Amino acid sequence: MNDFRETLYTVDKRGHRKWVYSDIVKGRFFKLRAIVAYTLMAFYLLMPWISINGKQAILLDIPSRKFIFFGTTFWATDTMFLFLVLGGLGISLFLFTAMFGRVWCGWACPETVFLEFLFRPIERLIEGSRAERMRLDKAPWSFNKIAKKSLKHLLCAVLSWVIASTALAYFIGREPLLNMMTDWPGHHPLPFVMTLIIMGLMAFQFGWFREQFCTVLCPYARFQSVLMDADTITVGYDQVRGEPRGKLARKSEENNRGDCIDCKLCIRVCPTGIDIRNGNQLECISCTACIDACDFIMEKIGRPKGLIRYDTENRLYGRPGRFLRPRVFVYSVILLAFIGSFFTLLEKRALTEFQILRGTVASPFILQPDGNVTNQLRVHVSNKSEQVESYTFSSPASGVKLITPLSPFKLKAGEIREVPLFVTFSKDRLKDGKFRLKIILNGSSGYKGEQEITLLGPDE
Numbered sequence: 428m429n430d431f432r433e434t435l436y437t438v439d440k441r442g443h444r445k446w447v448y449s450d451i452v453k454g455r456f457f458k459l460r461a462i463v464a465y466t467l468m469a470f471y472l473l474m475p476w477i478s479i480n481g482k483q484a485i486l487l488d489i490p491s492r493k494f495i496f497f498g499t500t501f502w503a504t505d506t507m508f509l510f511l512v513l514g515g516l517g518i519s520l521f522l523f524t525a526m527f528g529r530v531w532c533g534w535a536c537p538e539t540v541f542l543e544f545l546f547r548p549i550e551r552l553i554e555g556s557r558a559e560r561m562r563l564d565k566a567p568w569s570f571n572k573i574a575k576k577s578l579k580h581l582l583c584a585v586l587s588w589v590i591a592s593t594a595l596a597y598f599i600g601r602e603p604l605l606n607m608m609t610d611w612p613g614h615h616p617l618p619f620v621m622t623l624i625i626m627g628l629m630a631f632q633f634g635w636f637r638e639q640f641c642t643v644l645c646p647y648a649r650f651q652s653v654l655m656d657a658d659t660i661t662v663g664y665d666q667v668r669g670e671p672r673g674k675l676a677r678k679s680e681e682n683n684r685g686d687c688i689d690c691k692l693c694i695r696v697c698p699t700g701i702d703i704r705n706g707n708q709l710e711c712i713s714c715t716a717c718i719d720a721c722d723f724i725m726e727k728i729g730r731p732k733g734l735i736r737y738d739t740e741n742r743l744y745g746r747p748g749r750f751l752r753p754r755v756f757v758y759s760v761i762l763l764a765f766i767g768s769f770f771t772l773l774e775k776r777a778l779t780e781f782q783i784l785r786g787t788v789a790s791p792f793i794l795q796p797d798g799n800v801t802n803q804l805r806v807h808v809s810n811k812s813e814q815v816e817s818y819t820f821s822s823p824a825s826g827v828k829l830i831t832p833l834s835p836f837k838l839k840a841g842e843i844r845e846v847p848l849f850v851t852f853s854k855d856r857l858k859d860g861k862f863r864l865k866i867i868l869n870g871s872s873g874y875k876g877e878q879e880i881t882l883l884g885p886d887e
C-alpha cells in the first residue's frame with residue numbers, strides 16, 4: 428500500500444526509466460500558469476535588449492567584476508549588497524515554501540516554465556496526443572517516426588540555442604553577442620564553446636532528462652519538506668471526501684462511495700507521474716495539473732470541484748489550522764529587514780568610497796629638521812561610477828600640507844587603488860603626541876567625502 432514511499436514512479440522494478448507521457452487538461456490553473464510562464468519567458472528573452480539609464484537592463488560582467496541591475500551598477504566590492512540580495516532570496520524561499528509549498532517549482536522554475544510551456548507543446552504539436560505519442564514510441568522505426576523525432580529534436584535544438592545565446596547576452600553583453608554572431612566562431616572560441624555547452628545541456632534536459640532533474644537532482648526538493656508543515660498551503664487530495672474511491676456508481680450505491688471515481692486522470696496529467704492521492708510527496712512540484720484534471724472530471728460527473736485543490740493538510744483532514752504561524756512571522760520580519768537594509772544602503776550609496784589607513788613604514792611619523800611632522804598614510808580609493816574620475820585631497824585645517832605622488836590622480840570605472848598620502852603639519856598642533864585632522868577627498872564629478880584621522884608626533 429505504501430510502496431510509493433520506497434519507489435520512484437518513473438523507474439520500473441528492473442531499474443529502467445518509465446517515460447512520462449503527460450496528458451493535458453487546459454483548466455483555470457493551466458491558463459494562469461501559461462500567463463505567468465510566457466511573461467517570465469518574455470522577461471528572460473527581452474531583458475538583455477532593454478536599456479535602463481543607458482545601460483543593458485541586466486548584465487553580469489564577471490571579467491570586469493561589474494554587475495548591472497535595472498540601471499544600477501554594482502561592483503565586486505559591493506559585498507554587502509550581494510549578501511543582502513542572496514540572503515533575501517534565501518529567506519524568500521523559506522517564507523514562500525512555509526506558506527505555499529513548492530509554488531516556485533510549479534510556477535516559476537525555468538525547468539517547469541520551459542518544459543511545460545515550450546518544449547512539451549512542440550512535442551504535442553509534432554507527435555500528437557498522449558496516446559499517439561505512446562503508440563509512436565512503441566512502433567518500429569519508420570520514415571514517419573524518424574521524420575517526427577528528427578523534427579522535434581531539431582526544433583528543441585534551435586530553441587535551446589536561442590535560450591543559450593540569451594544566457595550569454597547576460598554575461599558578455601548584447602553588443603559583443605551580436606558581433607560574435609556575425610563573425611567567424613573561431614574568433615570567439617570561449618563564448619562559442621559556452622553557447623554550445625549551454626545549448627547541449629538544455630537540449631539534453633528538455634529533450635530527455637526532464638522530470639528526473641526535479642525528482643533526483645534538485646536540492647530544493649530534498650529540503651522543502653522540513654520547511655513545510657501541516658498548515659502550508661499546497662496541492663492536496665481531499666481523502667475525507669474522496670474515499671472510498673471506486674468507479675462511478677449507480678445512484679443506489681452512491682452513499683457508500685467517496686467522490687473519487689478512480690479515473691486516474693490526475694496521474695495521467697502529472698509531469699512527474701505520481702499519484703497525488705497518496706499524499707504529499709517529494710516528487711510533487713505543485714504544478715496544479717492534477718487540480719485542473721480532477722475539476723474537469725468533477726464537472727463532468729456533476730460533483731463539486733476541489734477534490735484536489737490548494738489547501739493545507741490540516742484543512743484537508745478537517746482539522747483546524749492557522750495560516751499565520753511563528754515561522755511565517757519570523758521569516759517575514761527577517762525578509763523585511765533584508766529588503767529595508769538593501770534600499771537604505773542603496774539610497775546612501777556613494778559612487779566613491781575611500782578609507783584612510785596608517786602607512787607601512789616602521790616609524791609612525793618623521794620629525795623634519797624644520798620642526799614639522801610628517802605622517803605617511805595609505806588611502807584605499809574605490810571608483811564605483813562608470814566613468815574615469817579624477818581625485819584630489821584637501822583639508823579644512825590651515826598650514827597642513829597634503830602630498831600625493833600624483834595630484835589629481837585618476838581612477839578608471841570600477842577601479843580600486845591604494846594611494847600613498849603624506850601629511851605634514853607643525854609640531855605645535857600636537858596635543859599629547861596626537862593631532863586630529865579632517866581629510867577631504869574631492870572627485871571631478873562633484874563627489875566630496877571626508878574622514879577624520881589621528882596623526883601622530885613626538886609626545887613632548
Ligand code: SF4
Pocket residue numbers: 664669686687688689690691692693694704720721724734735
Ligand atoms: S482525477 Fe479526481 S476522480 Fe479521477 S482519480 Fe484523480 S482524484 Fe479521483
Ligand code: SF4
Pocket residue numbers: 662693696697698699700701702703710711712713714715716717718
Ligand atoms: S501531483 Fe499534481 S501538483 Fe504534484 S506534480 Fe503531479 S500534477 Fe503536479
